[in-house]
Every structure is written in structure tokens, then in C-alpha cells.
Amino acid sequence: MSELNKPRPPRQPRTGTTSTGARKAASKSGRSRAREFVLQALYQHILSGNDASDIDLFTRDLAGFHKADVAHYDAVLHGCISTAADLDRLIEPKLDRKLSEISPIEHAVMWIGVYEFQNCIDVPWRVVLNECIELAKEFGGTDGHKYVNGVLNGLAPQLRATEVAADKARPAADGSGDEA
Template sequence: MTDQNSTPDTTAASASPAAAGTRKSSAKPARSRSREFALQALYQHIVGRNEASDIDVFTRDLSGFHKADSAHYDALLYGCIEQATALDAMIAPKLDRHFAEISPVEHAIMWIGVYEMQHCLDVPWRVVLNECIELAKDFGGTDGHKYVNAVLGGLAPELRSAEVQADRQSGRAK
């Protein structure tokens, strides 16, 4: 997504969670917040099979939504749901188990990561990866972040080959 009204991500929030899924940082970037709300919405879609428009209405009423980048949230929510089959087809070869055995939280985070790597070229791949790892730490299971890291880290060279290669040559990535 390259929305003219959105500011590109250049760093990822790294504050630790203060309480169930919230970080104590008043300076948390709006895009980080939009990812959190998109994750909650996508979880509702995966678990409850709720319609995107119904989820959207509910999510926009949640406390703190006004601090999120709503255009980025829209892109993530609607884009991930519309492209779910294609996203799963990219993710599946990197999994060591069936989707039914993957936590819906980690599943939604992987959707976000793959979607952003494909469509949000203004967000560096390392930021996408780090943001998804942080989401998994905040909302996922005990070691879910390691799984998300392995899957998205494995997809990054395929989805952002030139960018990953440039980072490897400069020493910023392995």
C-alpha cells in the first residue's frame, strides 16, 4: 500500500506489553496500531468466519482505534481476507504442519506479513518481519514468534528478493 496520506514505516515499535496485548508506549507508530487492530479483526474472521464489514464496524469502535493508520488497517483487513487463499498458498510450503494445527493468531500474523511484503513496498521487509514478530510476542503463544519469524523470514527472499539481497550485501541481513 502506498497511500499518500500514510507515513512509511522506518522503525518498528519495540516496547514490551504492559497488559494483555497492549504496549505501554504513547509514541507507538500508527501503522503498528493498525497491525494490532487488523490482527484482532483477522482473528475474528478466521475463528468466527465473520464478514469483513461486520468485523470492521466492531473494530473501529474499539478503544484507541483513532490512533491507528486506518488506511493501512483497511488494506490489511480487506486485502488479507480477499487474498486468503493466495496467502495460504504462499505460506503452506514453509509450514511443518497443517493450517488446522496453526494458532489462528499466528495464522493471521503470517497473512499480515505476507500481504505487507507483497503490497506495502514502502515498508522495509525487515520492519514487516519485526512488526510481525512483535505481534506474535504480544498476542501469540509462548514460542509463536519463533514460528512466525521462521515462516516469514523464509518467504522474504521470495517476496522481496532485491531488497533482501541488498541487505545481505550491505551486511544488514543474513
Template sequence: MTDSHADSTPKARKASDKSARTRAREFALQALYQYIVGRNDATDIDLFTRDLAGFHKADSVHYDAVLHGCIAQADSLDALITPMLDRPLVEVSPIERGVLWMGAYEFQHCLDVPWRVVLNECIELAKSFGGTDGHKYVNGVLHKLAAQLRPLEVAAAAPRGKPAPAPEGSNL
């Protein structure tokens, strides 16, 4: 097999086809993991992450917004996420917690990104970096959160004849 064929494998194409925003989310998750686990300074984490191989291909504006937004709003993001959990927050892995922060943050502040895109990107992050079934947990929590934070968008995406899930805690 020649080198030209090696680049045409599905795995090679998939890595090269990643969008700049997908890359930004991957780097932001790695940085959030350092913050959650090590409680390292956000500026130090940011500088370290920007030096990682491939960062130049990431959307640095989106990375900045997600990383610094999640860190600045960590307490309010935890407060949003906690009612959706089936276990105490301390029992959620740092990767899944970071992904949940990112999803909640993007639902609230990145209104140009459709809720399904946020959900799918977070599921993929959990699959790539999290535990075996962590993506299923992320999916369930963020689906409920989407219904709460973007009710009109979620309702518009519901199949005809089937109502969208009611936001957690609603009387619907």
C-alpha cells in the first residue's frame, strides 16, 4: 500500500474532515478536564492548550468562548445540570462533567449553533474521550437540558404528531 492510499482510509479522512469548531471543542474539553481535575489556573491551561499540536486548525474564537465561559460560569452550569442528573454531581466523571458544561454553555450562549449540533458534538466528545457508556448519559442529560433552554427549537424539531419532551420540572 502506498502513502497516497493511506490518506484515503476512513479514519484518516475523518480526522482531516473535522471542522475548526469540532477541533475547538476537543481542545476546550481537554482544557476543562485540567481545570476540573487539577484546578489549574485558567490562563495557564489556556497557554498550555494553545501550544498543543493541531491547535492552529481550531476555531480559536469558539475555543475561547467555550473554555473561558464554562470556567467563569462553572457554578451556574453545575446548578443547571444537577437537577437533570440521576446521581450526585461528584459522581459524574470529569470528562462527562466538562462535556455537560460545554453543552449547557453552548445551549445558552451559542444560539447560532443549532441545538442538535450541540447535542451531537457533545455526544461525539463523550464517545472519544469519556467512559464506555458516558455518551449515553451525556445524551440523556443534554436532551433534557435542551428542552429547558431551547424549548421552541426543540419543539420545532419534534416529529409531527409527537410532542417534544416537556422541560424538566414543568407542569406540561
């Protein structure tokens, strides 16, 4: 049998990131998927002002929803919508422009981050921050993730004071401290 006719071994599934840097679906946790669906629902809510239950029903019918952590999705979506004004009051002082000038994607991502800082204490603050940055990279504008990072990093010491202080006091693994 010539080299050209030999059967090839099956390709291993790829994991990690796509060529654009977005995380591939195979590597996403149920909570990460839940956040993506929450982001889609919040985006729709911000743009349309539609009722939360209508948006929720629509979102649950989207492809891949069955792989999301439904309890996390429910808590974050309904929590963000019901406390939107409170979340905005926390976010606005950290902005360098009016909230109405912020992209709906970045606005929704910030809602998710602030809500999780306040209500999802089982999720470390750095995980919340990183997940929100990834959402903004994947779905937001070119540098939207930097803006989200700045706002949420500014709110973390206020909303997770003890946890942030403990992290900053702990030396980094390389012994150089936590300057980042």
C-alpha cells in the first residue's frame, strides 16, 4: 500500500482556543456556558427592554443551552435584571463616560461581574474577573475587555475586600509579589 493510500489515524479533538482567541466550546465549563447565555439574554434585555421571563424562555431554546449550568444561569440572569439599577449605581462611579455610551455587551458583562462579586461568593473574585474579561473579548468590541477589566478591577476591592486584600498580601509563586 502506498503512503497516499494508507488510512490516517483519526484526528484528536482540539481544545483550547480558536484562531481568534475565543475559547472552544469543548473546553468551557457549565458555568462559563451559563454566563454566555446570560450575556445574550442581558444584551436582549438592555436593547429591547423585554420582560425577563420572555427573554428567559427564548434563551433556553438556543442551541447548546442544555450544557449550561442552569442554576447559575437562573441566579445571574434574574439577579442582574432585578437589581439592574443597584448594579448601575456601583458601576457608574468607575466609568469615564456616561453609562448610556457604554456598549450593551460591556454593560451586560459588567452587570454579570458585579452581580457575581456580590452574590456568588463561592466563585473566587479572580475567576469572576477572568470570566468577564473572556466574555468581553469573545463578544465585545476590540478593546472592550480592557474597559471591563478596569471597571471590575476597580470594584473588586470594594465588593470583595477581604478576598482581594488576602490575594494581594500573598506573594506570587515566583516570589516577586503581586504587582499586576
